[in-house]
Amino acid sequence: MAEGEALRSPLRKWAFALPRLLFKGWFALAFALSLVVLYLPFRMLLRKPSGYPAAFRLMRGWARFLGIAGMMPLRVEWKGQLPPSPYVVCINHSSYLDIVHAFNVLPEYFVFLGKHELLYWPLFNIFFRDMHIAVNRSNGAEAARALMRAGRALDAGISVGLFPEGTISGHAPRMLPFKDGAFRLAVKKQVPIVPITFVNNWLLFGDPEQPWSRGRPGIARAVVHPAVPTRGLGPADVDNLRQRVFDTIESPLRQAYPRP
Secondary structure: OOOHHHHOOHHHHHHOHHHHHHHHHHHHHHHHHHHHHHHHHHHHHOOOHHHHHHHHHHHHHHHHHHHHHOOOOEEEEEOOOOOOOOOEEEEOOOOOHHHHHHHHHOOOOEEEEEEHHHHHOOOHHHHHOOOOEEEOOOOHHHHHHHHHHHHHHHHOOOEEEEOOOOOOOOOOOOOOOOOOHHHHHHHHHOOOEEEEEEOOHHHHEOOOOOOOOOEOOOOEEEEEOOOEOOOOOOHHHHHHHHHHHHHHHHHHHHHHOOOO
């Protein structure tokens, strides 16, 4: 499967550099202004756990707005139905757009495990103080505590979503190796795993910290795969489970980008 830069000619990279920069600037403006407008309602809903489901519904509405305003609406291919909650959602990670569209894919309240740095994002950090879970993967003890919180959410019947790569891949559409946490958690709690592939988010919205990275309007594509059961599995099955989910998520990427 080809890496992103191998699919990109130098001429196209620089010929469209300014339109990409303007497009990402527009999306950043739509994101920031809409968050300012919604900040107070979110702040009110996030004061106590009873408001989290309503905050989640508002987040879904916000995500739909961002998809439309950003000219990157989502098209979902359902290869399987979502199981009853709770379950663990595993998603490939190639763009910040993945976070937005995760809320457009999943209709039921779930909590996200996100990187610890989100706690330092102005305004946006309110979501990861209590409702969602910030993970500091550089600190083993803190990462373990985050997984314990995720386990308590599953015990309460709330699904958990995460990116098993741990960070955005720098070689999209190729994925980074998956970490074990999601699979150990699913096996421990005996809940199914729902694999989701975001096929082309990496093409639509590149790293905003790199001004000349990809960015353009288009239809974002997602594939929701059949749930992978874990009932009856134990710690010895984690490696096979991780590889099975990796291969499932990778399959649409290989079909879409087959060139070596």
